[in-house]
Amino acid sequence: xxxxxxxxxxxxxxxxxxxxxxxxxxxxxxxxxxxxxxxxxxxxxxxxxxxxxxxxxxxxxxxxxxxxxxxxxxxxxxxxxxxxxxxxxxxxxxxxxxxxxxxxxxxxxxxxxxxxxxxxxxxxxxxxxxxxxxxxxxxxxxxxxxxxxxxxxxxxxxxxxxxxxxxxxxxxxxxxxxxxxxxxxxxxxxxxxxxxxxxxxxxxxxxxxxxxxxxxxxxxxxxxxxxxxxxxxxxxxxx
Amino acid sequence: xxxxxxxxxxxxxxxxxxxxxxxxxxxxxxxxxxxxxxxxxxxxxxxxxxxxxxxxxxxxxxxxxxxxxxxxxxxxxxxxxxxxxxxxxxxxxxxxxxxxxxxxxxxxxxxxxxxxxxxxxxxxxxxxxxxxxxxxxxxxxxxxxxxxxxxxxxxxxxxxxxxxxxxxxxxxxxxxxxxxxxxxxxxxxxxxxxxxxxxxxxxxxxxxxxxxxxxxxxxxxxxxxxxxxxxxxxxxxxx
DNA sequence: CGGCCGGTTGATCGTCGTCAAGTAAGGTGG
DNA sequence: CCACCTTACTTGACGACGATCAACCGGCCG
Numbered sequence: 001x002x003x004x005x006x007x008x009x010x011x012x013x014x015x016x017x018x019x020x021x022x023x024x025x026x027x028x029x030x031x032x033x034x035x036x037x038x039x040x041x042x043x044x045x046x047x048x049x050x051x052x053x054x055x056x057x058x059x060x061x062x063x064x065x066x067x068x069x070x071x072x073x074x075x076x077x078x079x080x081x082x083x084x085x086x087x088x089x090x091x092x093x094x095x096x097x098x099x100x101x102x103x104x105x106x107x108x109x110x111x112x113x114x115x116x117x118x119x120x121x122x123x124x125x126x127x128x129x130x131x132x133x134x135x136x137x138x139x140x141x142x143x144x145x146x147x148x149x150x151x152x153x154x155x156x157x158x159x160x161x162x163x164x165x166x167x168x169x170x171x172x173x174x175x176x177x178x179x180x181x182x183x184x185x186x187x188x189x190x191x192x193x194x195x196x197x198x199x200x201x202x203x204x205x206x207x208x209x210x211x212x213x214x215x216x217x218x219x220x221x222x223x224x225x226x227x228x229x230x231x232x233x234x235x236x237x238x239x
Numbered sequence: 240x241x242x243x244x245x246x247x248x249x250x251x252x253x254x255x256x257x258x259x260x261x262x263x264x265x266x267x268x269x270x271x272x273x274x275x276x277x278x279x280x281x282x283x284x285x286x287x288x289x290x291x292x293x294x295x296x297x298x299x300x301x302x303x304x305x306x307x308x309x310x311x312x313x314x315x316x317x318x319x320x321x322x323x324x325x326x327x328x329x330x331x332x333x334x335x336x337x338x339x340x341x342x343x344x345x346x347x348x349x350x351x352x353x354x355x356x357x358x359x360x361x362x363x364x365x366x367x368x369x370x371x372x373x374x375x376x377x378x379x380x381x382x383x384x385x386x387x388x389x390x391x392x393x394x395x396x397x398x399x400x401x402x403x404x405x406x407x408x409x410x411x412x413x414x415x416x417x418x419x420x421x422x423x424x425x426x427x428x429x430x431x432x433x434x435x436x437x438x439x440x441x442x443x444x445x446x447x448x449x450x451x452x453x454x455x456x457x458x459x460x461x462x463x464x465x466x467x468x469x470x471x472x473x474x475x476x477x478x
Numbered sequence: 479c480g481g482c483c484g485g486t487t488g489a490t491c492g493t494c495g496t497c498a499a500g501t502a503a504g505g506t507g508g
Numbered sequence: 509c510c511a512c513c514t515t516a517c518t519t520g521a522c523g524a525c526g527a528t529c530a531a532c533c534g535g536c537c538g
Contacts, residue, residue, distance in 0.1 A: 143426025187382025
């Protein structure tokens with residue numbers, strides 16, 4: 001059940017078996033959440049953080065006019081909600097975008113980890129820091145990239161992140177998001193998202209059928225996106 | 240010299256004198272950086288993190304077409320660069336937007352703090368987490384708010400953050416950013432930024448003269464911005 | 479079978495970018 | 509001290525990108 005978390009943390013550094021056992025004992029029962037339900041409700045003060053054992057989730061915020069903005073996408077292995085451990089009050093909702101399997105880490109246990117396992121603490125800290133790095137990259141994409149480039153960047157990022165947790169097959173991966181949801185990621189209208197996707201298809205960069213995205217020309221996609229994966233810190237080194 | 244850092248951390252929880260002494264001994268000499276210079280250069284692997292003792296700085300990224308996107312604004316007291324401690328490679332540049340006074344924290348010393356001072360570690364961790372929360376709020380603003388609302392939100396946020404480090408006077412504060420820089424924050428053209436500012440002025444929400452912003456109608460500004468300061472975690476509680 | 483959801487396409491309208499020009503302030507050198 | 513920069517702000521005109529409205533198609537489910 002925790003393999004994906006280990007996979008996730010081990011992208012950045014070695015995790016000892018002692019650390020793994022600490023984590024295992026901090027995690028309580030896994031639960032199933034069905035598509036469209038909240039893993040986490042905005043405005044609450046939960047006593048635990050959520051680990052996404054399997055599935056896709058989106059962090060979102062609803063505005064007064066009913067529009068929605070997705071500020072993060074979480075995939076298998078992501079410690080979706082680790083920051084609430086210190087933030088206390090959760091400021092955004094997190095919704096299951098596919099059937100999700102989740103586990104919970106009690107904040108008391110996490111606190112104990114910070115007292116007893118400094119290296120593991122740093123790895124967990126790093127996990128929240130990488131989330132921040134992704135946010136910055138998204139900000140750059142939203143603010144200054146063309147919409148085509150923005151979407152291309154998103155596809156590159158998701159491919160790399162999913163590959164790291166073994167959720168790709170060749171150049172294909174499953175992305176269970178409707179175009180409406182993609183629109184809420186990119187800050188666009190659905191209609192326009194559709195047109196941007198058509199554009200990438202027309203240029204032979206990707207196919208996108210039945211929630212399966214296949215990258216046909218990685219180099220060109222990277223070029224359009226100006227994608228540089230450094231910000232994901234997928235390099236194993238002492239932290 | 241470190242008062243502003245303490246002010247910064249004490250917004251979230253009590254900092255003991257032992258913890259303050261640990262921090263003090265981790266910080267090395269302060270240095271002056273003049274406007275327009277980089278505090279931190281993109282792509283390098285610095286051995287220390289930067290504390291902004293006084294001044295304004297902007298985290299930015301340059302794209303191939305020469306455009307710039309600012310992904311964060313840092314003010315007096317911010318631990319600008321703390322995440323590099325674990326990220327290792329810095330992915331964005333940070334530029335002084337005013338004359339800046341900075342101090343450096345060696346990563347070895349920070350590591351020692353994580354080994355010996357769990358509560359202080361959590362506070363430092365929290366500081367990076369709040370940065371992330373701000374990024375999310377900016378993403379929402381970029382993606383789904385009107386430009387007027389986005390700018391109003393930025394003004395509200397800066398006011399609250401600057402008040403927390405005692406850099407406001409009544410309803411006024413100094414913001415040493417040109418409209419060009421504001422444009423790079425909002426992801427707009429300079430021309431349009433100017434028009435959006437005119438709009439806020441015309442409606443009697445703010446004045447903005449010689450880098451001094453004065454809020455004339457806080458309630459209305461908050462309403463336009465849909466501003467809710469929860470994400471800044473300016474509440475003192477055990478962490 | 480009918481309704482709903484997701485994807486697709488066309489037409490029209492508004493926001494915002496670009497180009498251009500003008501003003502005001504501050505800095506430098508003759 | 510003035511001529512001449514440069515930089516920042518401002519305004520107008522025009523065009524492009526993207527939102528909105530509307531309609532249609534196909535698949536899935538009750």
